[in-house]
Amino acid sequence: MHIPDGFVSGSVNAASGAAALGVCALALARAKRTLGEKQVPLLGVTSAFVFAAQMVNFPVAGGTSGHFLGALLAALLLGPLNACLVITVVLVIQCLGFADGGVTALGSNIFNMGIVGGLASYYVFRLLQAALPKTRVGFLAAAAMSAWLSVVLAALCCAVELGLSGTLPLKAAIFGMAGVHALIGIGEALITVTVASTVLAVRPDLIVAWQGEPDAALRGAALNG
Amino acid sequence: MDKRTWCFVAGALLLSVALAAFVSPFASSAPDGLEKVAAPATTTEAWTHAPLADYKAPCVRNELLATGMAGAAGTLFVFACGWVLSAALARKRFRKRG
Numbered sequence: 516m517h518i519p520d521g522f523v524s525g526s527v528n529a530a531s532g533a534a535a536l537g538v539c540a541l542a543l544a545r546a547k548r549t550l551g552e553k554q555v556p557l558l559g560v561t562s563a564f565v566f567a568a569q570m571v572n573f574p575v576a577g578g579t580s581g582h583f584l585g586a587l588l589a590a591l592l593l594g595p596l597n598a599c600l601v602i603t604v605v606l607v608i609q610c611l612g613f614a615d616g617g618v619t620a621l622g623s624n625i626f627n628m629g630i631v632g633g634l635a636s637y638y639v640f641r642l643l644q645a646a647l648p649k650t651r652v653g654f655l656a657a658a659a660m661s662a663w664l665s666v667v668l669a670a671l672c673c674a675v676e677l678g679l680s681g682t683l684p685l686k687a688a689i690f691g692m693a694g695v696h697a698l699i700g701i702g703e704a705l706i707t708v709t710v711a712s713t714v715l716a717v718r719p720d721l722i723v724a725w726q727g728e729p730d731a732a733l734r735g736a737a738l739n740g
Numbered sequence: 741m742d743k744r745t746w747c748f749v750a751g752a753l754l755l756s757v758a759l760a761a762f763v764s765p766f767a768s769s770a771p772d773g774l775e776k777v778a779a780p781a782t783t784t785e786a787w788t789h790a791p792l793a794d795y796k797a798p799c800v801r802n803e804l805l806a807t808g809m810a811g812a813a814g815t816l817f818v819f820a821c822g823w824v825l826s827a828a829l830a831r832k833r834f835r836k837r838g
């Protein structure tokens with residue numbers, strides 16, 4: 516879903532980029548206050564895993580491929596704002612180092628995959644988590660559904676940007692992107708659940724979404740020490 | 741930081757590097773969802789200085805090897821950047837507390 520150069524207009528990229536920049540600034544400020552000791556290497560290794568897993572395109576119907584996005588997984592592990600930082604780091608390196616995703620579309624790409632795929636989808640996860648049983652199965656079911664949705668929502672944003680930029684007719688972009696990514700989202704859900712259940716089995720304390728908000732734990736630590 | 745966390749991080753990093761080095765060369769090369777949908781549109785490359793464009797190490801003839809090497813290098817670089825960023829953000833606070 517990495518938009519290349521020439522697909523989105525300057526104003527669309529600037530508008531989505533400004534929103535992304537605002538969220539990233541907030542994320543940086545918040546990380547400064549709340550990032551836990553264990554989360555420092557975890558943020559690095561989550562970024563590395565997202566980068567590596569995004570390289571593995573899997574075939575979906577009709578001669579099309581898709582790959583893992585990882586924004587929701589990052590949000591489960593590190594919290595929604597840290598997930599935006601993870602995706603931003605990955606996208607900037609992919610863009611400048613690997614020519615994957617255009618420089619003139621970087622703002623839109625960070626917005627779609629980081630803000631919509633990570634941050635917004637995390638709150639969908641929270642809603643689902645509240646509605647489902649507070650068990651491992653409930654947690655993983657909420658993760659699966661919101662992971663699927665994260666890809667579809669990011670694709671829809673991408674479609675709207677392409678439509679607004681006049682690259683594609685809006686209707687064709689929306690139906691085309693939603694259709695393909697409804698399938699790619701199944702892969703996203705499978706990978707997210709596989710990784711989340713593995714981490715849940717070995718180190719449940721490293722999953723922020725399982726443990727509760729990081730600053731709550733920090734406040735506890737501050738009170739105790 | 742405790743030893744178990746370091747082991748987890750090292751294991752996860754090893755797995756990520758292995759994924760990029762040994763699995764990604766065999767990934768599907770079919771166009772992705774966006775490329776398929778936006779096929780009629782044309783790209784105008786703005787950034788042509790990417791050292792590992794298209795996830796291929798330069799001067800490596802074997803395609804599988806070129807992709808695996810670029811992937812492994814990229815994964816380690818992303819890990820380093822993520823760590824440096826978060827360490828820089830957290831550093832001030834830990835110093836204050838410690």
